[in-house]
Amino acid sequence: MRAGRIAAWTVMGLAVLVTVFPFYWMVRTALTDASHLFSDNFSLIPEHFTWANFKRVLGLSTITEAQAAGGSGASLDFVLYLRNSIVYTAVVVVVQTLSCAMAGYALARLRFRGREMVFAVFVSALMIPPIFTLLPNFALVRNLGLLNTFAGLVAPILLMTPFTVFFLRQFFLSLPREVEEAAVIDGAGLWSVFWRVALPMSKGPLITIALINGVWTWKDYLWPLLVGQEEDSRVLTVALGVFLQQSPNARPDWTGLMAGSTLSVIPVLLLLLVFGKRLANSLQFTGIK
Amino acid sequence: MSAVTQAKPLFKTVRRHNAEGGQGWAALLFLAPTLLGFAAFYIYPSVRGVWLSFTDWNLLSEPEFVGLGNYAELAGDPLFWRSLLLTGYNTVLNLAGQLSLALLVAALMHRLTKSVVLRATLLLPWLVPNVATALLWLWLLDANLGFVNQLLDAMGLPTHGFFNSPGEAMPSIAAVTTWASVGYVALLLYAGMLQIPEQVYEAAAMDGAGEVRTFFRITLPLLRPVLALVLVVSVIGCFQIFDTIAVTTKGGPINATKVIYYYIYQEAFTHFRMGYAAAMALTLVLIMGALTYLQMRLMRASNSDLG
Numbered sequence: 329m330r331a332g333r334i335a336a337w338t339v340m341g342l343a344v345l346v347t348v349f350p351f352y353w354m355v356r357t358a359l360t361d362a363s364h365l366f367s368d369n370f371s372l373i374p375e376h377f378t379w380a381n382f383k384r385v386l387g388l389s390t391i392t393e394a395q396a397a398g399g400s401g402a403s404l405d406f407v408l409y410l411r412n413s414i415v416y417t418a419v420v421v422v423v424q425t426l427s428c429a430m431a432g433y434a435l436a437r438l439r440f441r442g443r444e445m446v447f448a449v450f451v452s453a454l455m456i457p458p459i460f461t462l463l464p465n466f467a468l469v470r471n472l473g474l475l476n477t478f479a480g481l482v483a484p485i486l487l488m489t490p491f492t493v494f495f496l497r498q499f500f501l502s503l504p505r506e507v508e509e510a511a512v513i514d515g516a517g518l519w520s521v522f523w524r525v526a527l528p529m530s531k532g533p534l535i536t537i538a539l540i541n542g543v544w545t546w547k548d549y550l551w552p553l554l555v556g557q558e559e560d561s562r563v564l565t566v567a568l569g570v571f572l573q574q575s576p577n578a579r580p581d582w583t584g585l586m587a588g589s590t591l592s593v594i595p596v597l598l599l600l601l602v603f604g605k606r607l608a609n610s611l612q613f614t615g616i617k
Numbered sequence: 618m619s620a621v622t623q624a625k626p627l628f629k630t631v632r633r634h635n636a637e638g639g640q641g642w643a644a645l646l647f648l649a650p651t652l653l654g655f656a657a658f659y660i661y662p663s664v665r666g667v668w669l670s671f672t673d674w675n676l677l678s679e680p681e682f683v684g685l686g687n688y689a690e691l692a693g694d695p696l697f698w699r700s701l702l703l704t705g706y707n708t709v710l711n712l713a714g715q716l717s718l719a720l721l722v723a724a725l726m727h728r729l730t731k732s733v734v735l736r737a738t739l740l741l742p743w744l745v746p747n748v749a750t751a752l753l754w755l756w757l758l759d760a761n762l763g764f765v766n767q768l769l770d771a772m773g774l775p776t777h778g779f780f781n782s783p784g785e786a787m788p789s790i791a792a793v794t795t796w797a798s799v800g801y802v803a804l805l806l807y808a809g810m811l812q813i814p815e816q817v818y819e820a821a822a823m824d825g826a827g828e829v830r831t832f833f834r835i836t837l838p839l840l841r842p843v844l845a846l847v848l849v850v851s852v853i854g855c856f857q858i859f860d861t862i863a864v865t866t867k868g869g870p871i872n873a874t875k876v877i878y879y880y881i882y883q884e885a886f887t888h889f890r891m892g893y894a895a896a897m898a899l900t901l902v903l904i905m906g907a908l909t910y911l912q913m914r915l916m917r918a919s920n921s922d923l924g
Contacts, residue, residue, distance in 0.1 A: 333729075336725050336728065336729055337729065339721070339725060340722070340725050340726070340729060340735075343718075343722050343725075343739065343799075344735070344738055344739070346796070347738060347739055347741060347742060347796075347800060348738065348741075350753055350754070350796075351741070351753075353753075353756075353757060353764055354753050354756075357756065365762075366762050370767065370771070427650040427651055428651060430647045430648070430650065430651070431647060431648050431650070431651035431652075433647060434643075434644045434647035434648050435648075438640040438643060438644040438647065439644075440640055440641040440643075440644040440645075443644070446648070446652075449655075450655070453655070453659050455905075455906060456659070456663065456902060457853070457856070457857060457898075457901060457902060457905055458857070459857070459878060459881055459882075459898050459901065460662075460663070460666050460895075460898040460899065460901070460902050461658065461659060461662040461663060462662075462898075463662075463666060463669065463881075463885055463891060463894055463898060464661070464662035464663075464665040464666050464669060465658055465662045466885075466886075467665075467676065467891070468657075468661070468665075470676070483657075483658065484658040485658075487650045487651060487653055487654025487655075487658075488650070488655055490655075490659070493651060518640070518643045518647075522647075543744055546746065547744075547745075547746040547747060547860075549746065549747060549748050549860045549863070550859055550860070550863075550882070553863075564746070565746045565747075565748040565749075565860075568748045568749060568752060568864075569748055569863065569864060572752065572864065580755075580756075580759075582756050582759075585752050585756065586752075586753070586756065588752075589752050589753055592745070592746050592749045593745050593749060596741070596744045596745055597741075599744070600737050600740070600741065600744065604733060604734075604736075604740075605733045605737070607744075608733050608736035608737050608740060608804065609733075611740075611801070611804045611805055611808055
């Protein structure tokens with residue numbers, strides 16, 4: 329049995345190594361002087377250590393400095409893209425969670441005609457692959473003149489996704505009704521029961537769904553690629569794609585690209601440090617996007 | 618899914634709310650933002666998408682009705698059929714890798730540890746934007762200077778073209794997406810394993826069943842509902858692969874990785890053939906719907922042996 333446990337832990341350790349090592353290599357490359365990248369290929373620590381790659385992707389160095397550090401000299405402003413990503417994610421998460429909580433609450437607690445039908449329609453929308461609605465949505469946002477604006481970027485998912493409504497409705501159904509009923513007897517109206525009683529009791533699931541949606545929005549690429557091309561509305565993922573295209577084909581600017589990629593991983597890492605336990609424990613809910 | 622669970626209304630004792638049709642107006646206010654978003658970005662585009670698939674439209678002039686023209690073209694478009702095949706190929710590669718590795722990791726975790734740190738670590742690749750993952754592996758798998766080829770070379774093994782080679786590009790992409798999602802899938806399966814009652818394992822241990830036997834005779838069969846869900850979610854995910862391909866191969870080399878999502882994207886936004894792209898997208902909706910239905914039927918997903 330002992331040998332079996334050792335073997336099992338060895339496999340587990342291997343899995344962790346394969347998971348973590350590529351990230352280590354990302355950071356190690358980002359911290360290596362570009363001109364030495366290909367000479368000391370195997371050293372685990374960056375032998376020619378430098379912050380220059382981070383400086384230039386953050387737009388903190390002059391064009392000549394950037395070119396000297398291996399860049400193409402094209403303007404890079406990851407501070408801006410990072411800010412755009414954060415704004416995009418934060419706005420979507422806050423508004424969508426709130427709006428869907430209202431809807432989920434109505435679908436779970438209020439009595440009105442067509443309730444089950446509304447819910448069934450939302451659930452069936454879970455089955456539509458995003459690319460199908462993406463084409464007409466792009467045309468709509470374009471017609472409204474919202475290309476390259478934050479409004480266009482957030483529009484399709486700002487007010488709802490069927491999954492968030494579904495998730496929160498299921499949660500409100502599982503919430504014991506007694507507290508809310510007591511509030512009603514005390515003369516509280518619908519809105520204050522929702523806002524003062526039901527929402528505070530739902531902090532956990534609200535944080536969970538906000539985290540899940542936050543991760544999805546942070547990772548989002550296709551829609552921002554279509555709608556947020558210009559600098560002012562360019563999020564990190566799109567910026568990384570553009571960066572790769574600007575970089576010469578024969579010799580991609582690996583040190584800069586890895587510095588940019590590292591910047592997109594850092595917020596995720598922070599999230600994991602703060603909410604790791606909640607994320608790890610609430611995964612069964614994320615089955616359906 | 619408990620979609621049919623009856624939601625009992627709150628406030629049933631309060632007269633003034635219950636006068637006629639229940640709390641219709643209040644509900645309308647609560648649902649207003651969601652219904653607006655749903656109508657504008659789900660219903661309207663769905664209807665418009667169906668209509669567009671019967672038209673010829675380059676985004677600039679007015680859409681021109683062409684009847685079933687797009688679908689006729691689709692039927693005779695070798696690239697379309699090839700893109701479906703490639704999507705299927707990628708899905709099979711991913712499922713084989715993802716499910717077997719994730720099952721292994723989940724089973725080990727289930728028997729070894731409840732460590733949150735370990736689970737959070739395994740989840741990391743799933744949390745990172747696909748674009749960053751793709752860039753990272755584009756670098757690691759670089760044909761000349763990438764770490765993997767250097768390693769292979771140092772071990773005296775032949776190096777590979779990976780993304781540059783028509784034969785290896787699709788498996789390389791499948792490997793990258795597998796790497797990015799194994800931890801996530803493993804955690805889903807692990808959560809399912811935690812649902813299996815401990816007594817079952819105690820009984821098995823009493824009967825002298827070894828670990829491997831216990832896994833195949835107890836864990837795997839009792840995991841079926843979770844496996845079915847994971848399978849459906851994975852297949853849906855694999856059909857929608859885009860980010861990784863857009864960054865690494867752009868559908869190449871020589872269309873070797875032009876999966877259906879990428880083909881639709883190119884037709885719509887590079888060639889501005891919105892009608893044709895919409896026809897492909899609608900076909901994809903139907904295929905995915907049929908596949909999901911079939912999988913749920915085959916796996917009898919809603920029945921658990923635990924009763």
